Amino acid sequence: MTLEPLKPHSREWYARLARELGGYRHPWARVLDGPDPELTFDALLAERLGPGVRVLEAGCGHGPDAARFASGVGRWAAFDMVPELAAQARANAPHADIHEWNVKGEVPPGLRGPFDLIVSRRGPTAVIGRLPELAAPGAEFLYVGPRLDVPQVPGRLAAVGWAVRGEWRVSVRARVPTRQDWATRCEWMTEPGRVPEWDAHAGPDGLPYREERYVALASNLS
Known part of the structure; x- marks a missing residue:
């Protein structure tokens, strides 16, 4: 699948x-040679949840985390x-309170805190600027x-x-099976200059690469 001519991440x-x-x-196929690199985030998230915890998720996508965790917390917005x-x-996570917002302007009434935990799985880092409120x-x-x-982020x-x-x-060995998969991943990662790596380094099983994640946990200094 190609996402052209739309601008990636618009x-x-x-x-x-x-x-x-x-x-x-x-929108590409991949094969991991080790554990999913987002398991670190999953573990840190799970240990912070509980019946009284109020959670705000930034950039919820189609709601997989809300569907998985919302029923076990006091509030999941x-x-x-x-x-x-x-x-x-909304359809996938009926226990969550889902809203449309681009992190700009006034906070919608349904998203007003206070929240005990604000999470973002590859979502907008701009939400950090709204943490004080x-x-x-x-x-x-x-x-x-x-x-x-x-x-x-820091x-x-x-x-x-x-x-x-x-x-x-976290860095895990992985591979993509076809040139189109690699081109789509490069587009997603806004790294079009890496597409020729397929021609230089791909083998019978595809192109090896590293699937990487950065996880950060922060709290208020005051």
């Missing part, structure tokens, strides 16, 4: 993912900027991103008086 591009793939899903994805999240005293922020370093946290308490960089 609202229209995500809406097309929702229509054609049924949600926020990677979530938002996405793409109406098609928000609609899918969303977070409860002693709240935490948990993030996972698609590269080993996402420099705007920078934005410091700007609002929050500190990174833990960082995890």
Whole structure:
């Protein structure tokens, strides 16, 4: 599947993912040689949940985390900027409170805190700038991103008086089976210059690469 001519990661591009793939899903095949690199995020998230915990999820996509966790917490509110994805999240996660929001302007009434935990699984890092008005005293922020370093995360946290308490960089061997899969992944990662790597390094089983994730856990300094 090719996402051209839409601009990668635009609202229209995500809406097309929702229509054609049924949600926020990677549109390429991959094979991991080890554990999913997002299991670190899953474990940190799961150990912070409980019946009284109020959670805000930024960039919920089609709602897989809300569907998995919302019934076990006191409140799970979530938002996405793409109406098609928000609609899918409402259908997939009936226990969650799903809204459309792009992190700009006034916080919608249904997303007003305070929240004990704000989470973002490859979602918008701009939500960090809104932590002071969303977070409860002693709240935490948990993030996972698609590269080993996402420099705007610690920078934005410091700007609002929050500190990174833990960082995890996870790298797992993986491969893509076809050139089209590799080209689609490069487009997703906004790395079109890497497409020729297929011709130089692919073998009978495809092209090996590293599937990477950066996980950060932060809390308020005050």
